[in-house]
Amino acid sequence: MNSIGKYLNKESNNARLLLMLLITLAGLAIATGGSFLSVNQMQLVAYLFPEMGVMSLGMMLAMISGGIDLTVVAVADLTGILSCLLLKAMMPADASLPVQLCVLLVILLSGMIMGGICGAFTGTLIARIGIPAMVATLGASDIILGLAVGITKGSSIKELPEILNLAVNYRIFGILPVPTLLFAICAGGVAFILNKTAFGFKIYMIGSNKDASKYSGVDNKKVLTMTYIISGMLASVSGILMCGHFNSARSDFGKSYLTPSILICVLAGVNPNGGKGKVSGMVLAVIILQMLSSGFALFQNISDYYKNLIWGAVLILVMIINVVSERRKNGK
Amino acid sequence: MKVKRLLKRNEFYVALIIVVLSLLIHAKSGQFFTANNLVDLARSLIVPGMMASGLFMVIASGNIDVSFPYTAMLCMFSITKLFQIMDYQGPVILGFILAAVIGALLGAVNGVLAAWLKLPTLIITLGTCTIYLGFTQGVLKSSVISVLPAPLADMANTNLFSVRSAATNLGSSMHISIFLLIATLLIVGFIMRYTMLGRGIYAVGGDPVAAERVGFNVKAITVFVFAFCGLVGGVTGLTQVTLSGMCQINFFDGYEMTIIAAVVLGGANIAGGSGSVFGTFLGVLLMKLISNNLILLGIPTEWSKLMTGVLIILGVCVSAYKMVSAERKVTSNILKAADGEEAAHE
Numbered sequence: 001m002n003s004i005g006k007y008l009n010k011e012s013n014n015a016r017l018l019l020m021l022l023i024t025l026a027g028l029a030i031a032t033g034g035s036f037l038s039v040n041q042m043q044l045v046a047y048l049f050p051e052m053g054v055m056s057l058g059m060m061l062a063m064i065s066g067g068i069d070l071t072v073v074a075v076a077d078l079t080g081i082l083s084c085l086l087l088k089a090m091m092p093a094d095a096s097l098p099v100q101l102c103v104l105l106v107i108l109l110s111g112m113i114m115g116g117i118c119g120a121f122t123g124t125l126i127a128r129i130g131i132p133a134m135v136a137t138l139g140a141s142d143i144i145l146g147l148a149v150g151i152t153k154g155s156s157i158k159e160l161p162e163i164l165n166l167a168v169n170y171r172i173f174g175i176l177p178v179p180t181l182l183f184a185i186c187a188g189g190v191a192f193i194l195n196k197t198a199f200g201f202k203i204y205m206i207g208s209n210k211d212a213s214k215y216s217g218v219d220n221k222k223v224l225t226m227t228y229i230i231s232g233m234l235a236s237v238s239g240i241l242m243c244g245h246f247n248s249a250r251s252d253f254g255k256s257y258l259t260p261s262i263l264i265c266v267l268a269g270v271n272p273n274g275g276k277g278k279v280s281g282m283v284l285a286v287i288i289l290q291m292l293s294s295g296f297a298l299f300q301n302i303s304d305y306y307k308n309l310i311w312g313a314v315l316i317l318v319m320i321i322n323v324v325s326e327r328r329k330n331g332k
Numbered sequence: 333m334k335v336k337r338l339l340k341r342n343e344f345y346v347a348l349i350i351v352v353l354s355l356l357i358h359a360k361s362g363q364f365f366t367a368n369n370l371v372d373l374a375r376s377l378i379v380p381g382m383m384a385s386g387l388f389m390v391i392a393s394g395n396i397d398v399s400f401p402y403t404a405m406l407c408m409f410s411i412t413k414l415f416q417i418m419d420y421q422g423p424v425i426l427g428f429i430l431a432a433v434i435g436a437l438l439g440a441v442n443g444v445l446a447a448w449l450k451l452p453t454l455i456i457t458l459g460t461c462t463i464y465l466g467f468t469q470g471v472l473k474s475s476v477i478s479v480l481p482a483p484l485a486d487m488a489n490t491n492l493f494s495v496r497s498a499a500t501n502l503g504s505s506m507h508i509s510i511f512l513l514i515a516t517l518l519i520v521g522f523i524m525r526y527t528m529l530g531r532g533i534y535a536v537g538g539d540p541v542a543a544e545r546v547g548f549n550v551k552a553i554t555v556f557v558f559a560f561c562g563l564v565g566g567v568t569g570l571t572q573v574t575l576s577g578m579c580q581i582n583f584f585d586g587y588e589m590t591i592i593a594a595v596v597l598g599g600a601n602i603a604g605g606s607g608s609v610f611g612t613f614l615g616v617l618l619m620k621l622i623s624n625n626l627i628l629l630g631i632p633t634e635w636s637k638l639m640t641g642v643l644i645i646l647g648v649c650v651s652a653y654k655m656v657s658a659e660r661k662v663t664s665n666i667l668k669a670a671d672g673e674e675a676a677h678e
Contacts, residue, residue, distance in 0.1 A: 068452065129649055129652050129653070138644065139644030142640050144641075145637060146635060146639070150632075154634060273451065306466060308463075308465050309467055309470055310466070312462030312466060315455075316460065319456070319459070
């Protein structure tokens with residue numbers, strides 16, 4: 001019993017999130033008369049949340065390092081477009097299934113490399129030239145999105161080979177959607193980096209005190225650049241997922257994801273000033289948000305416009321709660 | 333000595349680029365220095381110029397605001413709707429006062445949150461701007477208002493003078509709201525240059541801790557800059573209505589980026605503590621010059637977003653470089669001083 005208390009104390013943020021998750025679930029179940037709890041609905045949530053979730057993982061890394069990565073949306077859009085173009089060019093007309101899957105894997109890897117290059121560009125601006133992360137990523141996201149708009153001339157890329165859509169919609173053993181598995185791999189990878197590697201520890205160090213980490217021998221520039229490279233790679237995975245979901249690519253698919261992805265991080269207890277944040281919190285936060293989003297979609301009379309209002313209000317509210325509870329804790 | 337000081341100023345270089353660019357455009361098209369083109373250019377400066385001068389204050393105080401275009405949008409729709417519902421026929425100035433009040437209140441919300449939570453202002457204003465957007469679209473149910481109420485429509489048709497260029501036979505009119513731009517620039521310039529408040533804004537932007545120790549009320553200053561930016565945003569929203577003769581939800585799409593770019597190009601350090609309203613105005617002029625003449629400069633319109641990004645990055649690279657070299661200077665001076673002390677001890 002004591003150990004449970006200790007655990008709750010240590011993981012108070014996660015406990016709070018878990019409680020929120022249960023309340024959300026119960027609230028939606030009651031509001032929809034139980035239909036929200038159906039297997040189909042749960043699978044829909046599981047299918048949809050990875051797009052936002054993978055992107056937010058990258059955002060989280062940047063935030064832990066004391067910065068922010070506003071390019072995630074742009075990187076997802078650009079790599080989605082480039083990957084789709086590449087997929088159309090590479091896919092042989094009547095390839096067998098294994099060949100098609102191999103091509104898909106190559107596309108995923110090349111997409112991640114492209115995302116990494118975008119991240120390296122942003123990371124260099126921040127770490128080596130010394131531009132504040134916010135402005136650098138704001139400007140870089142215009143450049144990256146500008147490329148995407150320029151390449152597609154604002155129109156969408158359609159008539160993709162079927163395999164992408166099929167693969168993204170496939171359910172392993174009829175239950176587990178592929179995007180969910182991809183999210184699990186990404187989240188596991190990020191958790192491993194943050195908790196088990198020296199590199200992850202350095203990200204936390206830079207986030208909590210840049211100067212201290214510099215004087216204790218951390219190569220801040222290298223670590224920061226790497227952080228943004230990983231963030232770019234994660235964003236590209238989410239971009240490809242989006243293209244698979246919509247079965248096309250467009251330069252404005254990710255547009256609506258920016259505020260939610262920041263909201264997820266803040267909800268997960270990632271400190272926007274850096275140095276704090278856990279993957280477990282992220283997973284809970286992203287599921288809560290997707291449940292709410294899918295839940296709203298069930299009510300016809302709540303228009304998309306109110307969604308904006310609610311996201312913004314929740315973001316501000318959560319920030320207030322986090323700061324107030326943090327101050328109370330420190331005050332004790 | 334004077335020339336040397338001039339060469340050090342950022343404004344000088346921006347002005348130089350503007351002159352070269354306008355000569356280039358004139359050489360290519362032969363239509364730049366015509367009366368109607370210049371009037372058109374001045375007209376297109378009104379809205380971004382006002383917004384940029386409001387935002388400049390926020391940036392000088394070391395904060396950032398991305399919500400002002402949405403404040404403008406909200407004020408624009410709520411005032412126009414209010415006038416429609418009331419069938420208001422009185423002087424238009426009431427609308428501007430109301431817009432200023434609503435804008436200032438919305439801005440003050442940002443300011444209070446920023447001063448209280450001490451979190452990155454980008455995230456705070458990103459949150460509030462989605463609220464404002466959701467409110468405008470959801471609660472006010474607004475997308476387009478094509479017929480304006482009488483007072484606004486009257487102002488929309490009030491021009492100072494009209495010009496017609498002989499060569500192209502194209503006419504343009506100077507709109508009355510140019511006075512609003514001039515007034516905003518003068519007020520911001522006056523506050524930043526000649527008042528204690530302006531000193532305080534620069535001080536907070538330079539180093540909030542130091543500013544607090546010196547006795548500036550950092551929280552009050554933070555609330556003020558955001559409220560002022562919101563006020564200017566509100567007035568600008570209504571100005572846009574009278575300029576274009578209608579309300580549209582996408583008037584200010586992407587404005588936050590272009591205006592930030594303009595302020596940064598104008599020499600304001602994004603980390604705060606520097607810049608001038610004159611530089612900001614030049615930054616806006618340069619941005620408009622480029623975006624209005626993209627085609628003349630040989631850049632297809634679909635690449636215009638890329639151009640904004642490149643401009644922002646170039647602008648901040650210069651200011652980041654300046655900052656880093658200034659830091660180096662300080663450290664090397666300290667090191668030199670320490671060496672000197674050691675030598676003295678020996």
